[in-house]
Amino acid sequence: MSEASVARKARPKFLDLREIRLPLPGIVSILHRISGAGLFLLLPFLLYLFDLSVSSPETFATYKAIVGHPLVKLILFGLLWAYLHHFCAGIRFLLLDLHKGIELEPARQSARLVLIVSLTLTVILGVWLW
Amino acid sequence: MVKRLVVGAHYGLRDWLAQRATATYMVLYTIVFAFAALTLPKMDYEHWSALFSGGLMRFLTFLFFMSLAYHAWVGVRDIWMDYVKPLGLRLALHLITLFLLVGYAGWAAKILWRL
Numbered sequence: 001m002s003e004a005s006v007a008r009k010a011r012p013k014f015l016d017l018r019e020i021r022l023p024l025p026g027i028v029s030i031l032h033r034i035s036g037a038g039l040f041l042l043l044p045f046l047l048y049l050f051d052l053s054v055s056s057p058e059t060f061a062t063y064k065a066i067v068g069h070p071l072v073k074l075i076l077f078g079l080l081w082a083y084l085h086h087f088c089a090g091i092r093f094l095l096l097d098l099h100k101g102i103e104l105e106p107a108r109q110s111a112r113l114v115l116i117v118s119l120t121l122t123v124i125l126g127v128w129l130w
Numbered sequence: 131m132v133k134r135l136v137v138g139a140h141y142g143l144r145d146w147l148a149q150r151a152t153a154t155y156m157v158l159y160t161i162v163f164a165f166a167a168l169t170l171p172k173m174d175y176e177h178w179s180a181l182f183s184g185g186l187m188r189f190l191t192f193l194f195f196m197s198l199a200y201h202a203w204v205g206v207r208d209i210w211m212d213y214v215k216p217l218g219l220r221l222a223l224h225l226i227t228l229f230l231l232v233g234y235a236g237w238a239a240k241i242l243w244r245l
Binding site (some may be wrong): 039043051056094 | 157178205209
């Protein structure tokens with residue numbers, strides 16, 4: 001490759017692991033990936049619940065019993081957050097793709113907004129659906 | 131400015147675009163679904179299942195699951211490509227992901243058309 005021959009500028013290194021931390025947009029980004037992976041892994045469980053809920057009045061009752069279990073509720077609460085975070089962060093990434101809000105400050109603010117909105121919606125919807 | 135040598139059949143661009151197109155559709159569907167579900171007069175079997183048995187909503191929901199499968203394929207594949215370097219293992223994970231997602235899409239279609 002031709003670019004390999006281009007002389008590289010010496011860049012400053014700062015790798016003090018006690019000092020460096022992931023900036024807010026980075027946190028939103030990695031949570032986007034983690035929430036996406038979690039949703040993928042538990043997709044069969046969600047499809048199973050959906051199947052039960054719409055198949056017959058009897059299976060609907062089974063579905064009700066399963067989602068009534070506190071542990072299942074906790075998992076669904078986590079999945080609700082995962083969906084909402086993936087949703088909000090996804091919209092942010094779509095806007096960034098359209099070159100909206102790509103400067104440092106707006107990008108940081110929208111990252112903060114994504115975290116706040118998805119958490120707030122999770123609590124509101126979670127409490128309502130509980 | 132880095133001079134890049136562009137090669138290949140642009141599969142990357144196609145998947146990148148598809149991931150965003152499916153994302154946009156799922157955002158719209160989510161809003162429609164959330165509104166329809168949260169305004170149900172009563173959360174029982176009759177009302178809940180009737181929500182998906184109408185022709186339009188069934189079609190939109192089917193399209194949602196199709197979008198989800200394609201979207202998840204691109205996303206999960208990106209995760210494997212980032213973290214799994216041995217080629218054989220990566221290929222195996224790609225295939226498992228693909229089979230699972232095709233299976234899930236079929237399952238979703240079966241659920242919707244049985245209604």
